[in-house]
Amino acid sequence: MGIEDAVREAIRSSFGIDYKEAIPLFRPKKPEFGDISTSVAFQLAKKVGSPPDVVSEKIARKLASRTEMFENVSAQGGYINFHFGKTFFSKLIKDVISGKLPSLIPKLSGGEYVQIEYVSANPTGPLNVVSARAAAVGSSLVNILKRVGYDVKGEYYLNDAGNQIRLLTESLEARIKQLQGEEAEVPKEGYHGEYLLDYAREAIDEGVPDDRLSDWILSRITSEIKETLERFGVHFDNWVSERELRSSGKVKKLVSELDKKHLVYKKNGAVWFAATSLDPKSEQDYVLVKSDGEYSYFAVDIAYHLDKFQRGFAHVWDIWGPDHHGHIKRMQLALRAFGYEKAFSVILLQQVNIVEEGKRRKMSKRRGELVTLNELLDEIDADVARFFFLDRRAGSHLDFDLDLARKESEENPVYYVKYAHARIRSIERLAKLRGITPGSIENLLEIPEFLHLARRVAEYPDIVARTARELEPHVLTDYLLALSRDFHHFYHVYRVITEDRERSGGMLSLVLAVAEVIKDGLALLGIEAPERM
RNA sequence: GCGCCCGUAGCUCAGUUGGAUAGAGCAACGGACUACGAAUCCGUAGGUUGGAGGUUCGAAUCCUCUCGGGCGCACCA
Known part of the structure; x- marks a missing residue:
């Protein structure tokens, strides 16, 4: 009870x-x-x-x-x-250091099959820092939801079809012509970033034929995105291609099913989704099939989300960037028509600013001004980047202090946590050398700092549960910082390994429990806990 | 004009969903290595929670208004 x-x-x-x-x-x-x-x-x-x-x-x-x-x-x-009581703490610490930590975490689900879709950046260029934030948050949430009992899959939706891909190809063609000394301009709405020049050179070197250019650039960029994600320690269970979705007939089927529900009408040569008749509060209707006969992005996206539920997911979370918040309502409406509205939620990420020398650098992919995840990882450790992205609520703007992240010492919070772990492992090595093994903590609980640290360890299972409930990894990062702070403080006040072997055993038990919790917590965030630094 | 998010210490952010005296980190200043790792620790200072009303035993948190910032509002994706 x-x-x-x-x-x-x-x-x-x-x-x-x-x-x-x-x-x-x-x-x-x-x-x-x-x-x-x-x-x-x-x-x-x-x-x-x-x-x-x-x-x-x-x-x-x-x-x-x-x-x-x-x-x-x-x-x-x-x-x-x-x-x-003392028995409570004794059992807890014993369980934690004997590898039973995962079993102490409350189960919020009995194996419900759920999905988190994240990143899903268009394959029109390198991943930027907002995608990086999504990658860090999404992959951590996958780990965390697994831990509390969900059967969770991570998915990347690849927009490898449609207008943006056409623009990408046209932009590439223009760059190629420019390199070959011909008169050509990148379309106004196209992609102006420098990276396309590099790809253009490659395409020329490889002699890619004109009619293969679109496929070539897509697979080129997609594999680079995959490499970058791999480098960031992010792995998806599944990749879904918009192109395949379109050719599968699922979009067509979706429109006809909406039609059966009398939620579709024609106007000005286009086919519309009657959002206003489904919900009088809705402000407008949305186009499903454009007058040129092409499906709108929205139509394909509904078909995609419907497909998720048909694949059996009981709940679907999408992690979206700040520029997509206007889409939440209409997607919910569309899913309401099929009875899936409540099984769908959006985690909205806010903007990321890279701050350097106290100044903010704003980013735009289309204008070509961006800091890519690759560039970021050239400069700083993936673990550092992950921690920075996770140490803030998803809904708040993130100022990524590049100067701070570069520092391998002092004020960098990641190392603070890692150092706590490494320090404890160092104590563990000494204990082994002296033949001291973990012992009873009962006589030590009267020491205020000891009790305080034990309490902090006791919080961990609930912290993981809260992180999962709120879908906010920052709850976990905050906790790990607090735990590390308590440990460092404890370390300075009390010596673990002393002449008193019995006392040393009890002390060792507690600090080992701290290390186990740090290791486990960092693992959930996709960050390594080093034995030495 | 309409909608969504955000205003908390000089800066970046927390605040356990309405609870006890609003907390951390950075920056500033002062201190601590003859014992397990100083990537650490201790101390000092810093606040009308943007503002005004309201709800109640109790508000940073909920409601209304207001000021300031960000982002959306396509037959683009």
Whole structure:
């Protein structure tokens, strides 16, 4: 039985109320308020007609008898504070250092088959830093959702068809002509980046025939994207090609199915999706088939998302860039027509600014001003880049401080966490040398710093669960920084390996548990925990 | 004009979904290596949570208005 259920039962037996709402549990800021607290008495006060402190007193008295869970339960000014017992901490630490950490993490799903689609950048140029952020967030979330029990697949949707590809090819053709001394201009709406000049040179060298140019540039850029992602430690379970989707007949089928639902009409030579009749609040209808007979991007995208659900995914998360937020509503609407609206969510990433020498550099792929992921990885470690991308809420703008990321020391937060791990492994090596093995921590829990660190370790399973629930890896990065801080502090106050072998064993147990948690947490973020630095 | 996101310490950001005295890192200043790694630690300083109302035992968090910033609003993708 969890704490929440225990509290509920105490409420029932004290007041005869079957309390169904969530029990607000939180970690108090001050250690003397216990390991975990609840403010439920404030909510109950009105219902039972007595002041919060009386209510909390009553509940606390009931819960205090649960000695198998708590060492102490007290009511203070309406709050109820719980203190875990020594046996709780002892078992926890023992479990963590004996490899049982993954099993301690709450299961939020019993193997639901779900998908995260991320990056999905058009193969019209190298991956930029927003894609890099998506890659870091997406791949971490895949790991994290797996850990809490989902059967999750990562997918990349490759827009290898349509107008942008035509523009890409035309831009390349223009570059080739320019190199051959002919008069040619890159289309105004085309791709002006320098990288196409390099590709143009290659195409000339390889003697790629004109009618193969489009396929050639696509496969060239796509394989480069794959290489870059590999370099960044990101691997997808599946790649879906827009071109194949179009030729599969699925888009045609989609339009006719929408038609059957009376959500399609013709106007001005185009075929429209009647969003406004599906939802009166919707502002406009959207084109499915353009007057030139081509499917719109939207039509193909609906077919793609429908296909995901037909492949059996119970939930689909898309990670989209800041320029796509206008598309969320219409995709939801389209999926509503098929009953999948609630099984679909978008995680919207905000912009990334590269900051160098205190100045922001804005990026635009079409204008050709960009910092690519490859360039970034030439300069800094993939682990450093990942941590920087993950150490912020997805919804907030990210200032990527390039100068800070370059620093291999001091203020770089990644090394702070890595160093904590390496330090502990170093202690472990010394312990082995002296023949000291992990021992009981029971006698050490009275040391405030020791207890504090043990509490921090105890938080980890819930932190992973929260990260998964909120789909915010930054919850985990923040925790790892806090854990590392607590460890470094502890390290300076107490020596682990001393003449007192029994005490050393207990100390060793705790710091090894810290190392295990750091290693596991970093692994979920796709970052390595080094034995030495 | 309409819609979405964001305004918290000089800077970059947290704040456990409405709880106890709003916290970190960087930058600044002062200190700590004769013991497990100084990529570390300790201390000092820094705030009208953009502003004004409202909801209640209680608001950075929820509602309304307002000011400032970002991004969307194609028969482009």
